[in-house]
Amino acid sequence: MIEKTYCGEVKPELDGQRVKLAGWVYSNMRVGKKIFLWIRDSTGIVQTVIAKNIVGEEVFEKAKKLGRESSVIVEGIVKADERAPGGAEVHVEKLEVIQAVSEFPIPENPGQASPELLLDYRHLHIRTPKVSAIMKVKETLIMAAREWLLKNGWHEVFPPILVTGAVEGGATLFKLKYFDKYAYLSQSAQLYLEAAIFGLEKVWSLTPSFRAEKSRTRRHLTEFWHLELEGAWMDLWDIMKVEEELVSYMVQRTLELRKKEIEMFRDDLTTLKNTEPPFPRISYDEAIEILQNKGVKIEWGDDMGADEERVLTEEFDRPFFVYGYPKHIKAFYMKEDPQDPRKVLAADMLAPEGYGEIIGGSEREDNYDKLVQRIIEEGMNPKDYEWYLDLRKYGSVPHSGFGLGVERLVAWVLKLDHIRWATLFPRTPARIYP
Ligand code: NSS
Numbered sequence: 001m002i003e004k005t006y007c008g009e010v011k012p013e014l015d016g017q018r019v020k021l022a023g024w025v026y027s028n029m030r031v032g033k034k035i036f037l038w039i040r041d042s043t044g045i046v047q048t049v050i051a052k053n054i055v056g057e058e059v060f061e062k063a064k065k066l067g068r069e070s071s072v073i074v075e076g077i078v079k080a081d082e083r084a085p086g087g088a089e090v091h092v093e094k095l096e097v098i099q100a101v102s103e104f105p106i107p108e109n110p111g112q113a114s115p116e117l118l119l120d121y122r123h124l125h126i127r128t129p130k131v132s133a134i135m136k137v138k139e140t141l142i143m144a145a146r147e148w149l150l151k152n153g154w155h156e157v158f159p160p161i162l163v164t165g166a167v168e169g170g171a172t173l174f175k176l177k178y179f180d181k182y183a184y185l186s187q188s189a190q191l192y193l194e195a196a197i198f199g200l201e202k203v204w205s206l207t208p209s210f211r212a213e214k215s216r217t218r219r220h221l222t223e224f225w226h227l228e229l230e231g232a233w234m235d236l237w238d239i240m241k242v243e244e245e246l247v248s249y250m251v252q253r254t255l256e257l258r259k260k261e262i263e264m265f266r267d268d269l270t271t272l273k274n275t276e277p278p279f280p281r282i283s284y285d286e287a288i289e290i291l292q293n294k295g296v297k298i299e300w301g302d303d304m305g306a307d308e309e310r311v312l313t314e315e316f317d318r319p320f321f322v323y324g325y326p327k328h329i330k331a332f333y334m335k336e337d338p339q340d341p342r343k344v345l346a347a348d349m350l351a352p353e354g355y356g357e358i359i360g361g362s363e364r365e366d367n368y369d370k371l372v373q374r375i376i377e378e379g380m381n382p383k384d385y386e387w388y389l390d391l392r393k394y395g396s397v398p399h400s401g402f403g404l405g406v407e408r409l410v411a412w413v414l415k416l417d418h419i420r421w422a423t424l425f426p427r428t429p430a431r432i433y434p
Pocket of ligand 1: 167168187188189190211213219220221222223224226228229357358359360361362401402403404405406407408419
């Protein structure tokens with residue numbers, strides 16, 4: 001590996017020191033007998049100055065032709081200079097061209113390109129500074145989640161991705177041939193996490209989840225990263241507390257460590273700063289009332305889609321919960337509300353600023369007979385869920401859990417206009433390449 005100084009380390013304090021930078025040309029501008037060559041690496045951008053009288057005619061001519069994303073190694077002396085980005089520039093003495101590029105398919109300001117072009121060239125787009133910032137924010141959110149989970153006694157487990165049953169309804173399963181049988185790609189690790197609580201009590205996993213979602217919305221991917229928790233001895237209200245504490249920690253820690261990156265996307269940090277427990281909690285009934293009062297056509301019993309949730313988020317300046325959904329719009333495993341059998345003990349967490357659902361969670365049905373009945377009501381075969389039903393036969397306990405869509409959280413934190421920008425290589429119904 002080349003011993004180099006990272007661009008992010010070039011600061012005015014290094015004035016007078018010799019450094020070696022290795023990276024890619026971000027921009028190339030000639031002014032008279034000088035070339036201002038901006039060099040980018042994983043940590044930032046540095047202005048380097050190439051003067052003809054120092055590097056000589058031949059190197060100067062070579063440098064003139066370096067297009068964006070040419071790979072180079074330069075050596076030179078750091079000079080503090082207020083006019084340079086970061087307050088320092090590098091006066092080049094040696095330039096080594098690794099590969100010269102004449103034309104890069106992505107424009108200098110990717111915001112000017114069409115989304116289709118950026119997605120067709122996603123393998124090149126992901127090296128641009130804004131995409132790097134998104135990926136750093138995503139990484140930090142996950143790192144923060146790990147910190148919190150470790151501190152609070154949650155065990156990480158590694159559930160399978162190849163599975164035999166639906167968790168979130170059969171309509172969105174990806175089916176694949178598994179030798180002489182069929183299998184599916186996992187929609188959620190939940191059922192396996194439920195099995196794991198009997199040994200470890202508080203468990204979590206981070207896995208890809210797959211949904212053959214036909215809905216082409218700004219918040220659906222066919223492959224997304226799913227952070228799921230399942231806790232024994234917890235009711236719905238307990239797990240909601242876990243959710244708000246975890247999400248607050250993730251957001252606050254990321255604000256602390258990645259403020260610069262977040263500010264590349266957001267002028268206003270208010271909703272992020274407001275992300276502290278307790279989050280507001282409203283019932284589904286109240287949500288319907290708010291929507292009706294705002295002129296939305298919705299009846300008790302209807303599911304809330306992205307449009308309804310967007311209207312609801314106008315009422316809040318931080319994430320909030322909606323709890324107590326009607327049974328018939330929610331999944332089979334959710335526990336019936338003992339106070340109102342039309343409802344289940346479920347809560348979603350919604351992000352403000354129009355984003356809507358980022359978490360789906362619930363208390364689980366822990367009674368064998370009721371669970372069998374729910375499976376039958378949903379038109380499924382209890383035989384397919386035999387192992388899962390066993391969990392209600394051998395020491396069943398009250399338990400609750402939830403799943404957080406990582407890309408949905410990133411999209412809100414950075415106010416992205418589409419969830420596809422929150423993942424390295426997005427998979428949607430229309431796109432599986434590159
Ligand atoms: O369908 S969920 O609401 N719930 C579950 O899958 C539970 N089985 C999780 C659990 O309790 N362990 O999905 C959970 C979250 C949801 O709130 C979204 O944030 C995200 O997963 N999600 C998605 N993100 C991106 N694209 C798609 N298609 C998607 N579907 C769900």
